[in-house]
Amino acid sequence: MSATGGEVFEAVAEGSRRVILDLLARGPRPVGEIVTATGLSQPNASRHLRILREAGLVASRADGQRRIYELRPAGLAELIGWVAPYQALWKTSLDALERHLDAEADPDTEREDH
Amino acid sequence: MSATGGEVFEAVAEGSRRVILDLLARGPRPVGEIVTATGLSQPNASRHLRILREAGLVASRADGQRRIYELRPAGLAELIGWVAPYQALWKTSLDALERHLDAEADPDTEREDH
DNA sequence: AATATATATAACTAAATCCTTATATAAGTG
DNA sequence: CACTTATATAAGGATTTAGTTATATATATT
Numbered sequence: 001m002s003a004t005g006g007e008v009f010e011a012v013a014e015g016s017r018r019v020i021l022d023l024l025a026r027g028p029r030p031v032g033e034i035v036t037a038t039g040l041s042q043p044n045a046s047r048h049l050r051i052l053r054e055a056g057l058v059a060s061r062a063d064g065q066r067r068i069y070e071l072r073p074a075g076l077a078e079l080i081g082w083v084a085p086y087q088a089l090w091k092t093s094l095d096a097l098e099r100h101l102d103a104e105a106d107p108d109t110e111r112e113d114h
Numbered sequence: 115m116s117a118t119g120g121e122v123f124e125a126v127a128e129g130s131r132r133v134i135l136d137l138l139a140r141g142p143r144p145v146g147e148i149v150t151a152t153g154l155s156q157p158n159a160s161r162h163l164r165i166l167r168e169a170g171l172v173a174s175r176a177d178g179q180r181r182i183y184e185l186r187p188a189g190l191a192e193l194i195g196w197v198a199p200y201q202a203l204w205k206t207s208l209d210a211l212e213r214h215l216d217a218e219a220d221p222d223t224e225r226e227d228h
Numbered sequence: 229a230a231t232a233t234a235t236a237t238a239a240c241t242a243a244a245t246c247c248t249t250a251t252a253t254a255a256g257t258g
Numbered sequence: 259c260a261c262t263t264a265t266a267t268a269a270g271g272a273t274t275t276a277g278t279t280a281t282a283t284a285t286a287t288t
Contacts, residue, residue, distance in 0.1 A: 006129045013127035014276085015120045018196065025199065031235060044277060046236055065234045065285040073204030080201055082132065085139065087194055090187035128246085145265060158247060160266055179255040179264045 008078045011055035016040060017048050021071065024058060028070035122192045125169035130154060131162050135185065138172060142184035 011017055019038055023029065029037075035045045049069055052058045056075035060067045125131055133152055137143065143151075149159045163183055166172045170189035174181045 006127070006132075009127045009129075009132070013120070013123045015123075016276090018120070018123070021200075025203065032233095041278075042235075043237080043279085047276080050236085062285095067235060071203075073200050076197065076200050076204070080197055083190065083194055083197060086135075086187050086190050089139065089185075090190070130246095146263095155248070156265075157249085157267080161246080164266085176255095181265060 006078075007055045008057065008075060009082075011051055011057055012076075012079060014048070014051075016044075017052055020045075020048055020052065021057060024069060024071040028068050030063070030066040030068050032066070034069065120192075121169045122171065122189060123196075125165055125171055126190075126193060128162070128165075130158075131166055134159075134162055134166065135171060138183060138185040142182050144177070144180040144182050146180070148183065 012021070016038060020034060023034060023037055031042070031045060031049065034040075034049070035042050038045065040048065049058065049060070053060060053069075057072055058069050058075075059072050060069045062068075126135070130152060134148060137148060137151055145156070145159060145163065148154075148163070149156050152159065154162065163172065163174070167174060167183075171186055172183050172189075173186050174183045176182075
């Protein structure tokens with residue numbers, strides 16, 4: 001079920017996989033859409049999706065001939081649990097994050113526009 | 115200075131490097147202490163420290179023949195900025211993190227006991 | 229049934245990554 | 259100055275990883 005040791009960190013270390021996650025954060029999608037949205041080759045996308053699935057970050061269900069992938073936010077528990085203390089650390093010391101988030105404030109990059 | 119693209123994610127993907135960061139979160143330390151505390155070989159520790167430094171996660175200053183390494187929490191901005199939306203996502207949907215944090219609640223693993 | 233579409237897997241290559249041993253550099257100590 | 263201690267770097271091997279092309283599998287369509 002949940003990844004054992006650092007699997008999540010490795011899954012998330014790859015840029016294309018973060019792009020896939022960001023995409024799925026806006027809602028479930030079939031592989032085909034992920035392929036066109038990311039520009040990855042189909043086999044490569046499938047491979048990244050398998051890695052993400054094995055890390056517990058996404059899940060897939062069949063819809064006819066398609067496989068719909070969806071985000072499993074709970075899979076990030078290990079990562080979030082690890083950063084939390086650091087987050088606390090520099091919330092007291094620095095406002096670097098705020099500056100970072102401001103720089104990233106781009107409407108096209110929004111996730112979950114609800 | 116600050117890492118450009120995903121450098122932080124890759125730096126943090128490695129288990130030994132997370133151990134080093136967790137160690138430095140408790141305070142600055144010379145390389146020698148990091149070596150004995152982690153069990154890494156000295157050259158390997160130096161290598162991991164260089165990677166962490168280039169990613170902006172640690173900084174070093176000279177103290178005689180020693181190099182004192184210290185945490186730079188601001189270096190985690192990219193990572194924290196990226197997880198934030200997901201954090202929000204499942205704070206609404208799931209309490210998996212809380213359970214995860216409870217499981218990790220070990221006095222020996224505390225950071226920055228101030 | 230034959231063909232087309234959607235996804236997964238296999239086989240392979242190129243590049244990156246981690247680790248070790250050996251050596252360099254620089255600062256302390258006698 | 260000779261020697262030791264602390265850290266960094268170089269060189270090499272072994273494993274891992276991301277990517278490709280080719281093929282398998284399963285579902286839909288005609």
